[in-house]
Amino acid sequence: MTSFDAIEVVSACLHLSAFAGAVIRDVVASGQDLDTINKADVGIAHFDPQTVADRRSQQRIVASLRRHYGESLQIVGEEGHLEPPAAVDITTPNTALLRHHTSQQLSATDLIVWIDPLDGTRKFTEKAYDQVSVLIGLSYQGRPIAGVMHLPFVGTFGTTYYGGPLLDGVFMSTLPSAEPAQWQFAPVPVPPTPSAPQRWGISETRCAYIESLLGEDDGRYGRWEKGATGILMLDVVRGHCDAYARWIPRTKKWDICVGEAFIVALGGAVTDIFGESYEYGYDETQHGNATGVFATLDRELLATVASAARALRSAHKA
Numbered sequence: 562m563t564s565f566d567a568i569e570v571v572s573a574c575l576h577l578s579a580f581a582g583a584v585i586r587d588v589v590a591s592g593q594d595l596d597t598i599n600k601a602d603v604g605i606a607h608f609d610p611q612t613v614a615d616r617r618s619q620q621r622i623v624a625s626l627r628r629h630y631g632e633s634l635q636i637v638g639e640e641g642h643l644e645p646p647a648a649v650d651i652t653t654p655n656t657a658l659l660r661h662h663t664s665q666q667l668s669a670t671d672l673i674v675w676i677d678p679l680d681g682t683r684k685f686t687e688k689a690y691d692q693v694s695v696l697i698g699l700s701y702q703g704r705p706i707a708g709v710m711h712l713p714f715v716g717t718f719g720t721t722y723y724g725g726p727l728l729d730g731v732f733m734s735t736l737p738s739a740e741p742a743q744w745q746f747a748p749v750p751v752p753p754t755p756s757a758p759q760r761w762g763i764s765e766t767r768c769a770y771i772e773s774l775l776g777e778d779d780g781r782y783g784r785w786e787k788g789a790t791g792i793l794m795l796d797v798v799r800g801h802c803d804a805y806a807r808w809i810p811r812t813k814k815w816d817i818c819v820g821e822a823f824i825v826a827l828g829g830a831v832t833d834i835f836g837e838s839y840e841y842g843y844d845e846t847q848h849g850n851a852t853g854v855f856a857t858l859d860r861e862l863l864a865t866v867a868s869a870a871r872a873l874r875s876a877h878k879a
């Protein structure tokens with residue numbers, strides 16, 4: 562039975578997230594046309610853009626992983642099937658960056674790599690570059706175990722976070738160069754317990770159900786608004802907000818796998834809006850998050866909100 566050392570796979574993803582981030586920066590620096598297409602499902606989103614930067618980022622990650630690991634590594638990429646890239650968009654991933662973590666041999670049939678090559682594409686097209694990230698998550702037996710998040714526009718060579726339960730924490734580095742051997746990572750501390758009001762990370766694209774849960778400005782909860790799931794979940798990890806909440810089925814597993822791995826490693830939880838865990842399955846029917854997302858380090862808050870969401874659902878059905 563084929564198996565992979567998951568620590569080596571995370572190392573490869575760490576390297577490739579920055580390799581992908583570099584091409585995203587190159588696209589912006591070149592001033593070229595973004596060649597944007599709209600992928601929106603009719604009835605769910607009015608504008609779900611994909612640009613040349615999304616495509617080249619995914620091509621870099623997928624083609625480099627495939628050449629190194631072959632076909633038995635299960636990969637799900639947001640942009641689906643793309644043409645093989647030019648030679649300049651393929652590299653040999655460095656699998657030795659995390660040798661200080663204990664290696665873990667995992668069966669290929671239960672391991673999935675989830676790729677969001679450019680989370681926050683709409684913000685990217687609006688030039689809100691600080692909200693853009695490259696997300697590469699690993700799930701094993703249906704649960705997120707590790708992830709890498711690269712912010713290509715924070716610092717000259719970008720900033721990278723990696724972590725998850727497999728790695729016992731979350732670590733970050735503002736990259737000093739494009740050369741992986743020079744990267745030094747420091748642990749991200751668990752943020753202090755929040756003071757009231759608890760601030761929720763929410764999408765700029767408003768959702769009436771979330772507005773109901775937030776209440777009528779009674780001062781219990783505050784708002785922290787941005788335009789991409791990856792950065793909002795990272796903001797929970799960094800303590801910039803106390804929860805990330807989405808009810809409508811806008812996000813997919815590749816948006817939340819990395820954030821879930823980070824939040825679980827710090828003792829929190831990520832569920833649907835009713836407090837139920839998602840199964841990270843390879844089949845396309847399991848890629849969507851049909852009943853929303855709630856992500857927090859505060860399990861008491863999760864229980865309170867899940868119960869309020871169930872009550873709201875029952876009231877709507879009545």
Ligand SMILES: O=P(O)(O)O[C@H]1[C@H](O)[C@@H](O)[C@H](OP(=O)(O)O)[C@@H](OP(=O)(O)O)[C@H]1O
Nearest residue numbers: 679680681682683764766788789790811816
């Ligand atoms: O850029 P991609 O990789 O497609 O990721 C999307 C996220 O998955 C969605 O969660 C964002 O939508 P919401 O902010 O409406 O949840 C969505 O934002 P958008 O609805 O503003 O386009 C994107 O951040």
Ligand SMILES: [Mg+2]
Nearest residue numbers: 677680681816
């Ligand atoms: Mg996304």
